[in-house]
Amino acid sequence: xxxxxxxxxxxxxxxxxxxxxxxxxxxxxxxxxxxxxxxxxxxxxxxxxxxxxxxxxxxxxxxxxxxxxxxxxx
Amino acid sequence: xxxxxxxxxxxxxxxxxxxxxxxxxxxxxxxxxxxxxxxxxxxxxxxxxxxxxxxxxxxxxxxxxxxxxxxxxxxxxxxxxxxxxxxxxxxxxxxxxxxxxxxxxxxxxxxxxxxxxxxxxxxxxxxxxxxxxxxxxxxxxxxxxxxxxxxxxxxxxxxxxxxxxxxxxxxxxxxxxxxxxxxxxxxxxxxxxxxxxxxxxxxxxxxxxxxxxxxxxxxxxxxxxxxxxxxxxxxxxxxxxxxxxxxxxx
Numbered sequence: 406x407x408x409x410x411x412x413x414x415x416x417x418x419x420x421x422x423x424x425x426x427x428x429x430x431x432x433x434x435x436x437x438x439x440x441x442x443x444x445x446x447x448x449x450x451x452x453x454x455x456x457x458x459x460x461x462x463x464x465x466x467x468x469x470x471x472x473x474x475x476x477x478x479x
Numbered sequence: 480x481x482x483x484x485x486x487x488x489x490x491x492x493x494x495x496x497x498x499x500x501x502x503x504x505x506x507x508x509x510x511x512x513x514x515x516x517x518x519x520x521x522x523x524x525x526x527x528x529x530x531x532x533x534x535x536x537x538x539x540x541x542x543x544x545x546x547x548x549x550x551x552x553x554x555x556x557x558x559x560x561x562x563x564x565x566x567x568x569x570x571x572x573x574x575x576x577x578x579x580x581x582x583x584x585x586x587x588x589x590x591x592x593x594x595x596x597x598x599x600x601x602x603x604x605x606x607x608x609x610x611x612x613x614x615x616x617x618x619x620x621x622x623x624x625x626x627x628x629x630x631x632x633x634x635x636x637x638x639x640x641x642x643x644x645x646x647x648x649x650x651x652x653x654x655x656x657x658x659x660x661x662x663x664x665x666x667x668x669x670x671x672x673x674x675x676x677x678x679x680x681x682x683x684x685x686x687x688x689x690x691x692x693x694x695x696x697x698x699x700x701x702x703x704x705x706x707x708x709x710x711x712x713x714x715x716x717x718x719x720x721x722x723x724x725x726x727x728x729x
Contacts, residue, residue, distance in 0.1 A: 432705060
């Protein structure tokens with residue numbers, strides 16, 4: 406019997422693995438797309454902010470500066 | 480003295496700073512992605528092609544290699560959401576709320592996979608697609624908890640309010656987790672008891688356990704990879720929101 410017939414259970418096994426693959430890959434693609442679009446929107450907003458900051462990141466800036474200082478100190 | 484306080488700061492508060500978390504996430508992302516792909520592919524090859532058929536269920540039992548790991552992830556991610564919700568609620572840990580929010584859709588997907596693959600396994604083995612058995616019903620309740628969590632979390636204009644409301648839902652809904660876990664022992668219905676448990680020897684041959692454990696590891700790595708992507712996306716959304724507010728206000 407061939408591999409794809411799965412001992413007569415092909416009608417159950419392949420859909421089970423297919424649904425798993427479809428859902429997991431779908432979620433991955435949706436999550437990646439959303440990240441891309443948000444990062445692009447963030448870049449646009451920062452560019453529109455007009456170079457007020459070297460690499461402006463909104464309110465995260467103070468936190469960033471603090472971390473950098475903390476990590477630089479020996 | 481300075482190093483001492485710094486050391487004490489590592490732990491719960493280490494990732495309180497999103498910028499530090501993002502640096503860490505960028506470092507580990509390639510590794511979890513590689514582990515996810517390698518383990519899932521290996522589990523599929525072993526589980527579908529290498530491991531022999533079961534003496535009673537024939538090839539149908541191979542559904543176990545996606546059904547059990549997915550169910551395990553559904554429960555584990557809910558526990559993570561409940562713990563992160565508690566941390567966000569009690570300590571107002573900024574990343575904990577985002578971890579809970581970002582995990583919910585992943586957990587919902589695994590719960591859905593668990594229910595569909597269980598149904599596809601039930602039909603040839605039990606002769607029915609669906610039965611209102613304790614395990615299956617409590618898994619369906621888990622799916623509704625996930626969906627309710629996602630809906631409530633995004634129901635408020637203020638994300639902090641959404642996080643607090645959905646945190647309460649997540650914590651109350653956590654009652655369902657031990658019910659799911661022990662349902663097969665408490666109610667003797669169609670669903671079979673656990674194949675692998677900490678206390679007994681597994682009721683499965685060692686060669687059949689390898690693909691199962693590989694798939695669990697692969698799914699955990701997949702969860703971490705998608706969680707990192709979604710967390711980065713949430714952090715970006717928060718910055719966008721703050722920038723917009725600053726522009727309107729300033």
